[in-house]
Amino acid sequence: MDISCNKASGIFTIEFNRPDKKNAITAAMYQALADALNEAEGDPSVRAILIAGKPQIFTAGNDLEDFLKNPPKGTDSPVARFMAALSGASKPVVAAVSGAAVGIGTTLLLHCDLVYAADNAKFSLPFTQLGLCPEFASSMLLARIAGHQRAAEKLMLGEPFLAEEAREMGLVNKVVPLDQLITFATAQAAKLAALPASSIRATKRLMKADQSEAIEARMADEMKHFGQMLAAPEAKEAFTAFFEKRKPDFSKFS
């Protein structure tokens, strides 16, 4: 299974498990992620959700080949279902990030509650480099936590940034040594699971109350642009260049 799930002591752990392709996420994997989150949401014995990758890779983001073959179409696409389930989760979500977290791998963290990074974590939002634009409210949420200029640097240049910078920006709660990451993140999730579930749910709902509508509206706006840009020649050039292992040439597009 490219997405593996495990439930223990009130913690529902969801793990990216496709290391040979750097945990790149296909439509089928997005559906599995959405199903896993919905299962966790509906299971009263689940009190916290933990999202993790592999020690050397969190996720390389969208599977670029699958993305071209099965471009997401609107709010009913698997990726949109996954992100709606994550953004709307009533239970606390903890992320444990090690290695690269590319594209949606970083975007999804903006919808988590606690984010822990290993010292080898590397974040990137390379949408402009792929001829695309931000997705799933990252154009709003990153600026809210980091300020416009820092968010603009990450979203416009799309260059990777390291764990310590992510912590300074407010994207990450704490940076820990790689060999301690899962133990530490699981212990934090266990603390949440031991607290009264109704208090945690109410706290999360109240903290997000003033954002929910704005997040939904921004997601819809971004999705419209993203869908159009995915079908445009700039994205085709960027994706082709990745698989041909060369630099893309955007000079012919105005």
Ligand code: COA
């Ligand atoms: N989609 C599809 N396949 C991907 C992928 C992706 N997003 N990311 C990696 N892969 C595949 C590679 O094609 C390669 O497959 P192969 O062994 O059949 O040739 C394999 O995974 C290993 O990737 P590689 O690039 O050799 O690993 P690396 O350690 O040198 O680099 C990354 C890791 C994550 C930095 C690099 O793979 C990368 O930049 N991936 C693309 C990220 C991206 O643009 N994501 C989309 C965001 S919207």
